[in-house]
Amino acid sequence: MIEDMLRTPAAVQDAERHTAHNYHPLPVVISSAEGAWVTDVDGRRYLDCLAGYSALNFGHRHPTLIAAAHAQLDKxxxxxxxxxxxxxxxxxxxxxxxxxxxxxxxxxxxxxxxxxxxxxxxxxxxxxxxxxxxxxxxxxxxxxxxxxxxxxxxxxxxxxxxxxxxxxxxxxxxxxxxxxxxxxxxxxxxxxxxxxxxxxxxxxxxxxxxxxxxxxxxxxxxxxxxxxxxxxxxxxxxxxxxxxxxxxxxxxxxxxxxxxxxxxxxxxxxxxxxxxxxxxxxxxxxxxxxxxxxxxxxxxxxxxxxxxTGEFQRRSAELGERLHAGLRGLIGKGLVAVRGRGLWVGLDLDPSLMSGREACERLMERGVLAKDTHGSTIRLAPPLVITEEEIDHAVAQVAAVLAG
Incomplete structure (x- = not known):
């Protein structure tokens, strides 16, 4: 684990103390979110590139969905x-x-x-x-x-x-x-x-x-x-x-x-x-x-x-092309393979470079949240409300992590 990660927040330690260990989450404690971004208890913001395993396709707290929930809660x-x-x-x-x-x-x-x-x-x-x-x-x-x-x-x-x-x-x-x-x-x-x-x-x-x-x-x-x-x-x-x-x-x-x-x-x-x-x-x-x-x-x-409306499908297709293109440019520079469709990508890292878990820890340190799976593979699935600039930011952070 990266040295900075050793300073585990007290909230993380407390959660682990009172929870069955059926998950191994990254040591970040999120307290608020909007769109494609989440904020931890210390006020630091992260670009969410997991989106709740696609449960957050429309981003955090989409106003139309929040309004529907509020209205129904009153009835x-x-x-x-x-x-x-x-x-x-x-x-x-x-x-x-x-x-x-x-x-x-x-x-x-x-x-x-x-x-x-x-x-x-x-x-x-x-x-x-x-x-x-x-x-x-x-x-x-x-x-x-x-x-x-x-x-x-x-x-x-x-x-x-x-x-x-x-x-x-x-x-x-x-x-x-x-x-x-x-x-x-x-x-x-x-x-x-x-x-x-x-x-x-x-x-x-x-x-x-x-x-x-x-x-x-x-x-x-x-x-x-x-x-x-x-x-x-x-x-x-x-x-x-x-x-x-x-x-x-x-x-x-x-x-x-x-x-x-x-x-x-x-x-x-x-x-x-x-x-x-x-x-x-x-x-x-x-x-x-x-x-x-x-x-x-x-x-x-x-x-x-x-x-x-078809809007979100189009966003996923168009922005997905940008995401895939940016990540394919990193093949041979720490990435072995890039695959997926739309705003859903699997990245195989050179296993001699680092594990998927270590890559996700380093991405977290750089303000991007992702999830590893099966050793040297990580997944990116940002909310469909992500922007071109935010995609470029995410790709840049992946490149920085691979470069060491």
Missing amino acids: LTLTSRAFIHDQFADFCRELAALCGKDLVLPMNTGAEAVETGIKVARKWGYQVKGVPAGQANIVVAEGNFHGRTTTIVSFSTDEDARADFGPYTPGFRVVPYGDLAALAEAIDEHTVAVLLEPIQGEQGVVVPPEGYLPGVRQLCTERDVLFIADEIQSGLGRTGTTFACEQEGVVPDMYLLGKALGGGIVPVSAVAADTDVLGVLRPGQHGSTFGGNPLACAVATEVVRLLA
Whole structure:
């Protein structure tokens, strides 16, 4: 750790003393934020280039979203799904339209959306496809990250996420990401779904080979299998289109959404699919006390309306080109590879130079916040409200860190 980092703020020490150590955060204590910037307890500002793992696509405290939250807080925050509230229909209708699907099932967290997708796919398999009871399987990819529930870590290939949490839930087949031949071989008459991230975020913003997603779509159609796209990190404008699948003209059978859907204010997730898929559910078979609550719907409806203008998708595409171009100029100068789409980038550092963690610590010292993953890789995912000048600043700080 850098020498200056040894002077750990008392607030960091206090948090570590009273918190389970399931995270290893950078030693910064944030007290306020606006747009693409956060401020710590000592008044120092940082450019946020993580954006809450894409939960803050619209920046910190976007005025439209904050206004919607304030207005709803003065009226109604929770009813449970035992009753209908006046924000629910608008949210479901407008999100369904954004996705091009018939139905929406609101939940809270991304992991809940994934669990919902798994349940729906299995039920569809039994009721619609005719898979014998208890024999459904779902094909997933190596390097996946879909959450950390017991079922989800059962098909993770990340030992940090998986080890010591067994016994594991059966019913999943893991194949190499980007390998259509392996996927085709794994699908059999009992396969009900293929569950993939169109870009693997936690793995280091890994973009699949060109033609892979269309190939997955074709295989699923030919074999009568649902294509489930986990767009929890990649969706809602992050990659320069509303959904990352759009980049290759692919429409999945089911979208799993979360993170940015809550505008960085409340946890909101959703599953979107047509009636022949989501329509298999009946009352009592799935639910959530807080899923689709009035506060969540009020905020998320405004998120959908921001996306409906196309402004944020365009910003991500245009500013993403600037970010990628600047970072590609550092290949051979401490960077080994740059990949991603839109305002989402994975950087592979020369491992002999420093670890991803050390790079993030040094970036923090220079006023830029980022996150490492898998050794010598770091991720950048700034809010879509970032400016050209701020992108240039971030690239300059990365260059300075690599130069030592």
